[in-house]
Amino acid sequence: MTDSTPLLEVNNLAVEFDTYGGIVKAVRGISFSVAAGKTLGIVGESGCGKSVSVQSIMGLIPMPPGRITSGTAMFAGQDLLVSKMRNGHDIRGADIGMIFQDPMTSLNPTMSIGSQIAETLEVHRGYTAKQAFARAIELLDQTRIPEAAKRARQYPFEFSGGMLQRAMIAMAIACEPEILIADEPTTALDVTIQAQILDLMRDLQRETGMALILITHDLGVIARMADDVVVMYAGQAVEKGSVDDIFYRSAHPYTMGLRAAMPTNTRGDHHKLTPIDGSPPDLFHPPAGCGYCARCPSSMNICVRANPEPFHLSEHHFARCWQHHPEIPVKADGLHYLTGND
Amino acid sequence: MALLQVRHLSKFFNIDRNHRVHAVDDVSLSIAEREIVGLVGESGSGKSTLGKTMLGLHHKSAGEVIYKGELLPAKYHPADFQRHAKNMQMIFQDPYSSLNPRMTVGEIIGEGLRLHTNKKGTEIREQVARWLKRVGLEPDHMSRYPHEFSGGQRQRIGVARALILEPEFVVCDEPISALDVSVQAQVVNLLDELKASMGLTLLFIAHDLSMVRYVSDRMAVMYLGSVIEIGVSDDVFFNPKHPYTQILVGSNPEPDPQTERARPSTAIKGEIPSPVNVPAGCRFANRCPQMMEVCRVETPALIDLKEVGSGKREVACHLYN
Numbered sequence: 001m002t003d004s005t006p007l008l009e010v011n012n013l014a015v016e017f018d019t020y021g022g023i024v025k026a027v028r029g030i031s032f033s034v035a036a037g038k039t040l041g042i043v044g045e046s047g048c049g050k051s052v053s054v055q056s057i058m059g060l061i062p063m064p065p066g067r068i069t070s071g072t073a074m075f076a077g078q079d080l081l082v083s084k085m086r087n088g089h090d091i092r093g094a095d096i097g098m099i100f101q102d103p104m105t106s107l108n109p110t111m112s113i114g115s116q117i118a119e120t121l122e123v124h125r126g127y128t129a130k131q132a133f134a135r136a137i138e139l140l141d142q143t144r145i146p147e148a149a150k151r152a153r154q155y156p157f158e159f160s161g162g163m164l165q166r167a168m169i170a171m172a173i174a175c176e177p178e179i180l181i182a183d184e185p186t187t188a189l190d191v192t193i194q195a196q197i198l199d200l201m202r203d204l205q206r207e208t209g210m211a212l213i214l215i216t217h218d219l220g221v222i223a224r225m226a227d228d229v230v231v232m233y234a235g236q237a238v239e240k241g242s243v244d245d246i247f248y249r250s251a252h253p254y255t256m257g258l259r260a261a262m263p264t265n266t267r268g269d270h271h272k273l274t275p276i277d278g279s280p281p282d283l284f285h286p287p288a289g290c291g292y293c294a295r296c297p298s299s300m301n302i303c304v305r306a307n308p309e310p311f312h313l314s315e316h317h318f319a320r321c322w323q324h325h326p327e328i329p330v331k332a333d334g335l336h337y338l339t340g341n342d
Numbered sequence: 343m344a345l346l347q348v349r350h351l352s353k354f355f356n357i358d359r360n361h362r363v364h365a366v367d368d369v370s371l372s373i374a375e376r377e378i379v380g381l382v383g384e385s386g387s388g389k390s391t392l393g394k395t396m397l398g399l400h401h402k403s404a405g406e407v408i409y410k411g412e413l414l415p416a417k418y419h420p421a422d423f424q425r426h427a428k429n430m431q432m433i434f435q436d437p438y439s440s441l442n443p444r445m446t447v448g449e450i451i452g453e454g455l456r457l458h459t460n461k462k463g464t465e466i467r468e469q470v471a472r473w474l475k476r477v478g479l480e481p482d483h484m485s486r487y488p489h490e491f492s493g494g495q496r497q498r499i500g501v502a503r504a505l506i507l508e509p510e511f512v513v514c515d516e517p518i519s520a521l522d523v524s525v526q527a528q529v530v531n532l533l534d535e536l537k538a539s540m541g542l543t544l545l546f547i548a549h550d551l552s553m554v555r556y557v558s559d560r561m562a563v564m565y566l567g568s569v570i571e572i573g574v575s576d577d578v579f580f581n582p583k584h585p586y587t588q589i590l591v592g593s594n595p596e597p598d599p600q601t602e603r604a605r606p607s608t609a610i611k612g613e614i615p616s617p618v619n620v621p622a623g624c625r626f627a628n629r630c631p632q633m634m635e636v637c638r639v640e641t642p643a644l645i646d647l648k649e650v651g652s653g654k655r656e657v658a659c660h661l662y663n
Contacts, residue, residue: 045522160613190384190549195593195609217523220552220595224602243599261527263556265596267580272534273556275527279492 006033007178007211008057008096013071013081015049015056018064022284026052028235029070034179034228037205039212041226041243043219043258047280049235050215054181056081058092075179094124097172101184103164107156113140113167114152120174139170143200162193166200173204180205181213186221198225219258223247228316231255234281234291240310241317249336251319253296256334290322298323298332313337344372345543346396346511351405353388353395357618364617365391367567368405370644373511378537378544380558380575382551382590384614387564389547390435393513396545397430398422409511427458431504435516437496441488447474447499448484454507473502477532494525498532505536513545518553530557551594555579560653563587566617566625569644573655583647583657586626624660636660 015027027049034040042050055061057073057080073080075091092098100106108116117139118132127135133152140148143166156164165185172180182201186194202225205212214225222229222243229246231239231254239252250256260274278295281287290296293303302322311324313336323332331337353366366388373379381389394400396407398418407414409429415422431454434440441450451473452466461469471481477498488496497517504512514533518526530553536542548554554561555575562572563584571584582588592608612629615621624630627637637660644656645663 045524162613190614191551191593191595192384192590192610193613194595195607198595199607199609218595219523219597220602223597223599224595224605247597247599258523259597261524262597263552265552265555265579265598267576273527273530275531276524277528279494 006035007075008213009033009072009074010053010057011072011074013053013056013073014069015052015061015066016069017066024283025286026235026283027056028286030230030232030235030237032230032237032240034211034213036178036211037209038227039205039214039225041222041229042213042215042232043217043222043229044232045217045280047283048232050232051183053232054098054183054213054215058096058098058181060098090124093120094175095177096179096181097175097177098181098183099165099168099172099185101187103161103168103188104156106168107164109156112153112155113159117152117167117171117174120171124175135174136170139174140167142173142204143167143170145170161189162196165189165193165197169197169200169204173208173210176208177210179211179213181215183215184217185214187216187218194221201225219247219262231258234286235283236291236320237310238292238321239317239319241314245314245317245336249313249317250334251313251317251324251336252292252321253298253323253332253335254292255319257295257297290320298335300328343375345375345377345410347372347408348392348396349406349408351392351395351407352403353391353400354403361618364567364620366395367620369564369567369569370405371562371569371572373543373545375510376537376541376543377560378546378558380554380561381545381547381564382549382554382561383564385549386566386614386617388567388617389564390515392564393432393515393545393547397432397513398426399432424458427454427509428507429509430511430513431507431509433497433500433504433512433514433517436520437493437500438488438520440500441496443488446485446487447479447491450488450499451484451502451506454503458507469506470502473506476536477502478528492525493521494528497521497525497529501529501532501536505540505542508540510541511543511545513547515547516549517546519548519550526553533557551579551591552596563590566614566620568625568658570626570658571656572644574653577652577655583655583662584626584659585630585632585661589631624658632661634660 011031012029013027014029017024017026030053044050056068068081114133114136117136121127121132121135137148137152140152145151145166186197226243229243230237233254239255246255257276261276276295281291289304290307293299308320308322310318310320312318323335348369348371351366351369355363355365369392383389395402402416448470452470455461455466470484474481474483479498518529546558558575561575561578562569565586571578571587582591589608589610610629623639624637624642627633642658642660644658647655647657647662
């Protein structure tokens with residue numbers, strides 16, 4: 001984590017949804033921030049609330065059934081969770097751009113790629129149609145789409161998955177946003193194309209100095225891209241720290257568990273993978289205690305009864321786990337602990 | 343001895359009179375008894391088609407598959423499936439669409455026994471119950487429907503369905519791609535245990551290179567319908583020879599920030615070309631950083647690199663000619 005002031009600061013965000021089965025508490029008080037030029041990785045399993053968190057910041061949660069029950073998301077001095085569109089100019093889509101997991105379904109199949117990109121510029125920046133289309137071609141070129149002028153006139157079905165994701169990026173950066181939010185941007189792509197897209201995002205970040213919030217379930221992508229990492233589980237941030245904290249000084253049993261469940265790329269290594277048994281808790285009735293305790297190999301009595309507060313291992317590294325309470329009787333193996341004088 | 347031999351197998355899909363998709367083009371491969379062969383490649387490289395053609399789920403356009411010395415028919419008829427279903431089975435990629443939502447789990451898993459053995463109702467139910475336990479589910483899950491299960495549990499149902507006839511050879515088509523990391527390990531460990539206890543031979547198709555290296559004894563890399571490199575998994579992964587394999591391994595992000603920071607950008611240029619009317623020469627030539635004159639003209643055959651690694655390694659590349 002850096003000392004520069006954060007561009008976006010999300011504090012204690014909670015989101016729930018009304019469903020026929022009851023109220024799902026999808027996000028249960030999450031805080032994170034991102035500074036200019038930095039990459040924040042949000043990692044977690046499907047259903048842990050990582051997409052819902054950023055979608056609520058972007059105002060993409062349908063309300064109802066969705067509801068933001070608490071929290072603030074401060075950007076440029078205003079709270080994104082309460083501010084509405086003013087004078088046709090909205091921060092979302094202009095100062096904060098977003099790309100989605102599935103580029104095939106996120107684009108309008110009946111509009112040419114160029115006009116879709118141009119639309120953003122007409123709405124947010126007041127370009128004329130002609131100016132906007134010319135700029136769209138430049139943007140496609142910037143995202144390294146060959147023959148951009150020809151491609152801009154084509155429709156989504158004429159693009160491959162990797163190309164569509166580039167077009168999505170071109171659209172998201174059209175208004176030169178300060179923050180780019182990428183929700184599983186490479187999950188639907190092959191590793192070779194994934195490498196191209198990740199390189200592209202990193203180059204654009206270097207050129208423009210924008211901040212990047214990268215949501216993924218792939219720890220490899222996190223290791224490659226992120227400066228800071230939030231590990232989410234059952235709607236909460238269970239561990240947060242620098243990328244090195246998360247990988248080399250893991251302090252939450254869930255983070256440890258994720259790493260033990262993946263093969264390490266060491267020659268001749270065929271040690272047995274350690275799966276995380278069980279499944280995430282039911283968020284209709286979130287447990288009173290720690291959300292992970294039912295699957296946790298080092299859970300204690302207290303874990304069932306009370307949800308741990310974040311325990312700070314260093315200024316910017318915390319884990320929501322009772323194992324880090326100073327009066328813990330038996331310490332579990334492998335977790336990175338607070339030193340005595342912290 | 344090889345349990346299964348694939349010789350010059352091809353599968354083309356006709357689009358119209360003049361165009362056809364070369365999904366699998368002249369692939370030769372042999373799989374030894376109790377061996378796990380991993381098959382990797384980008385989407386569209388023909389991995390799944392190869393697996394399905396080997397099992398007779400697609401008619402063969404050319405070439406042959408020999409199972410225990412017996413030549414399998416080019417075109418399966420119902421009687422052929424009846425005969426071979428007991429030996430060869432398949433686990434499918436998508437645990438959501440590969441289970442019939444209108445059948446109970448008991449019916450799904452027991453269907454093989456009902457069709458291919460003389461077993462009666464109670465006997466089938468007993469065996470299904472045993473298998474549910476074996477894959478880590480409960481016997482009373484038998485009367486439930488697929489929608490009541492999570493992705494990982496469904497994939498276990500798929501595993502039980504494929505293995506209840508105790509086949510010798512199983513094609514696992516991306517069995518873990520749709521699952522979360524924590525659940526992937528459950529399914530991989532389950533396959534590993536069953537392999538040890540039943541003496542299974544597996545063709546493990548996946549695009550996750552780290553997982554394939556971990557799971558399989560040998561690894562084959564496919565590109566645009568052909569196998570371009572094959573060898574002992576660790577050798578192929580840690581010392582790739584074909585330029586494409588090198589790029590593939592270099593693109594695979596590892597969960598280790600230090601490695602990732604030190605890694606030079608190896609992003610490949612361009613995308614996999616269309617498998618319709620494949621041009622002459624090496625299929626990878628137009629994306630290859632080490633392309634030579636000959637690559638445009640002559641298709642490289644798999645050649646044995648005798649000196650490398652701990653086992654036989656074959657590469658289809660003119661660099662090694």
